Amino acid sequence: MIGKVHKFKSNVDTDVIIPARYLNTTDPKELASHCMEDIDVDFSKNVKQGDIIVAEDNFGCGSSREHAPIAIKASGVFCVIANDFARIFYRNSINIGLPILECKEAVAGISEGDELDVDLTTGVIKNLTTGKEYKAKPFPSYIIELINDGGLINHIKKMVK
Amino acid sequence: MGMTITEKILAKHAGVDFVEPGEIVKANLDLVLGNDITAPIAIKVFEETGASDVFDKDRIAIVPDHSVPNKDIKSAELVNICRKFAKKYNITNFFELSKMGIEHTLLPDEGLVGPGDCVIGADSHTCTYGALGAFSTGVGSTDLGCAMAVGNTWFKIPEQIKFVYYGKLNKWVSGKDLILYTIGKIGVDGALYKSMEFTGEVIDVLDMAGRFTMCNMAIEAGGKNGIIAPDEKTMAFVNGRLKRSMEVLQSDKDAKYSQVVEINCSELEPQVSFPHLPENTKNVSEATGIEIQQAVIGSCTNGRIEDMRVAAEILKGRKVNPSVRCIVIPGTHDIHLQMTREGITEILLEAGACVSTPTCGPCLGGHMGVLAKGERAISTTNRNFVGRMGHTESEVYLASPAIAAASAVLGRIGSPEEL
Numbered sequence: 001m002i003g004k005v006h007k008f009k010s011n012v013d014t015d016v017i018i019p020a021r022y023l024n025t026t027d028p029k030e031l032a033s034h035c036m037e038d039i040d041v042d043f044s045k046n047v048k049q050g051d052i053i054v055a056e057d058n059f060g061c062g063s064s065r066e067h068a069p070i071a072i073k074a075s076g077v078f079c080v081i082a083n084d085f086a087r088i089f090y091r092n093s094i095n096i097g098l099p100i101l102e103c104k105e106a107v108a109g110i111s112e113g114d115e116l117d118v119d120l121t122t123g124v125i126k127n128l129t130t131g132k133e134y135k136a137k138p139f140p141s142y143i144i145e146l147i148n149d150g151g152l153i154n155h156i157k158k159m160v161k
Numbered sequence: 162m163g164m165t166i167t168e169k170i171l172a173k174h175a176g177v178d179f180v181e182p183g184e185i186v187k188a189n190l191d192l193v194l195g196n197d198i199t200a201p202i203a204i205k206v207f208e209e210t211g212a213s214d215v216f217d218k219d220r221i222a223i224v225p226d227h228s229v230p231n232k233d234i235k236s237a238e239l240v241n242i243c244r245k246f247a248k249k250y251n252i253t254n255f256f257e258l259s260k261m262g263i264e265h266t267l268l269p270d271e272g273l274v275g276p277g278d279c280v281i282g283a284d285s286h287t288c289t290y291g292a293l294g295a296f297s298t299g300v301g302s303t304d305l306g307c308a309m310a311v312g313n314t315w316f317k318i319p320e321q322i323k324f325v326y327y328g329k330l331n332k333w334v335s336g337k338d339l340i341l342y343t344i345g346k347i348g349v350d351g352a353l354y355k356s357m358e359f360t361g362e363v364i365d366v367l368d369m370a371g372r373f374t375m376c377n378m379a380i381e382a383g384g385k386n387g388i389i390a391p392d393e394k395t396m397a398f399v400n401g402r403l404k405r406s407m408e409v410l411q412s413d414k415d416a417k418y419s420q421v422v423e424i425n426c427s428e429l430e431p432q433v434s435f436p437h438l439p440e441n442t443k444n445v446s447e448a449t450g451i452e453i454q455q456a457v458i459g460s461c462t463n464g465r466i467e468d469m470r471v472a473a474e475i476l477k478g479r480k481v482n483p484s485v486r487c488i489v490i491p492g493t494h495d496i497h498l499q500m501t502r503e504g505i506t507e508i509l510l511e512a513g514a515c516v517s518t519p520t521c522g523p524c525l526g527g528h529m530g531v532l533a534k535g536e537r538a539i540s541t542t543n544r545n546f547v548g549r550m551g552h553t554e555s556e557v558y559l560a561s562p563a564i565a566a567a568s569a570v571l572g573r574i575g576s577p578e579e580l
Binding site: 010011013015016019020021023024025026038039057058061062063064065066067069084086087088091092095096140142151152153155156157159160 | 212
């Protein structure tokens with residue numbers, strides 16, 4: 001999957017990803033229309049299907065609102081690459097099927113507007129703009145099992161049967 | 162090798178004798194929690210799992226608190242989704258307005274969480290119950306929806322950081338100041354994925370309200386949970402309230418910590434966290450002179466009766482500055498009633514503060530005190546992110562109830578010593 005980079009700094013919190021004034025809805029499309037609004041007013045206008053968010057430390061800190069990864073996913077973003085993620089955001093993303101990758105070298109070497117080719121099965125991130133290649137930290141085996149089951153809901157479906 | 166209290170609780174709920182950091186376990190849950198913002202998504206997830214019933218109708222709590230009394234039609238619809246679900250599955254712990262409160266103040270007061278419990282909630286401040294010696298942590302709606310179906314969830318055993326608070330607290334220095342100082346010291350990701358265990362002679366003498374405040378803000382340092390070993394103060398709190406049996410656990414002397422942080426509290430002043438991260442902590446003496454237009458006293462962090470008493474002690478016989486809107490929000494309906502019985506409500510109203518019914522409201526810029534462009538608030542809440550209380554060009558300064566009340570009188574950030 002090839003996409004264009006939208007780059008952010010450290011500590012992007014869930015209040016700027018989706019401000020609480022829009023939490024009176026659970027509709028993914030409506031949430032997406034306000035995604036990142038308080039940190040980048042034009043984000044929802046500029047983002048295209050398949051684009052990639054790249055950020056520094058502690059992405060998704062703050063509230064547990066699942067509306068945050070839902071808004072990002074519904075806005076067309078294919079995956080988020082960061083140095084590390086806040087833990088509730090990490091769990092929520094895996095659970096709803098928003099791919100997230102941890103890779104410090106990639107974050108350092110990628111700039112706003114770069115084009116990336118990301119292979120989620122191998123974790124290989126190719127920067128087509130600079131020609132550099134990176135490899136993301138692999139997921140723990142239990143998380144891979146969850147992903148292979150198609151997310152937490154499908155995993156649980158097997159348990160309640 | 163010994164285990165910490167967090168490891169012991171997770172091991173017990175996973176049905177094993179020993180766990181260590183990095184391991185992933187499936188643990189049984191004593192209570193799962195959702196609110197009016199997170200439960201509607203969780204309810205949809207629950208239905209998608211195909212489960213025919215909830216795992217235990219007595220171990221699910223649904224607390225509409227963020228937008229109540231309903232602030233608009235959409236919010237009213239969300240609360241209705243919660244209400245219908247609670248009725249359909251006969252959920253014991255669904256709280257209507259007449260007995261409601263802010264979830265993390267309400268559930269300990271109602272005796273629904275206790276020492277040794279393993280709890281998840283679809284709200285990041287679920288870590289509050291660590292003050293009772295429970296393992297509790299925030300999750301998202303999908304985790305909650307699945308847990309309502311099966312009564313368990315997966316956890317990675319976190320590394321543990323031990324905080325040792327020693328010395329003697331100065332006047333007006335509270336649990337809020339200790340945790341703001343701690344976050345300032347280690348940063349908003351200083352405890353990322355980790356457990357924060359609060360110990361030391363200062364914690365031993367800290368009241369339960371202060372302990373709840375500290376554990377409540379563990380998430381603001383990225384922590385998975387905050388926890389304090391149960392003692393006689395914990396027992397005094399839970400006795401007569403707790404509706405289940407409990408297990409009082411302590412960390413072993415040879416338990417392993419990835420880091421030990423020692424903090425000398427004798428030198429500590431009341432703290433103020435500057436915009437736009439809780440880690441931007443300074444002494445209150447470095448913050449005087451900053452004018453404010455609003456002071457908020459309440460929230461899951463500082464909405465307990467002890468917090469209300471501090472506000473009343475400072476506002477008694479004084480007047481809120483004419484340029485400040487002072488909004489006081491008791492944590493629960495019962496705390497509101499207690500305030501009225503103790504004469505606190507009258508003191509606050511006479512001072513020119515307004516007293517709201519319990520709600521998360523302004524903490525997340527929802528309602529009951531949203532800020533306009535360029536406005537500044539001092540607040541006893543827990544986050545000061547960009548746009549948190551309203552306009553993206555408004556500012557929130559975090560502090561204790563004593564500092565917020567004193568600032569309301571002064572019209573600028575300041576300490577009760579200046580009154």
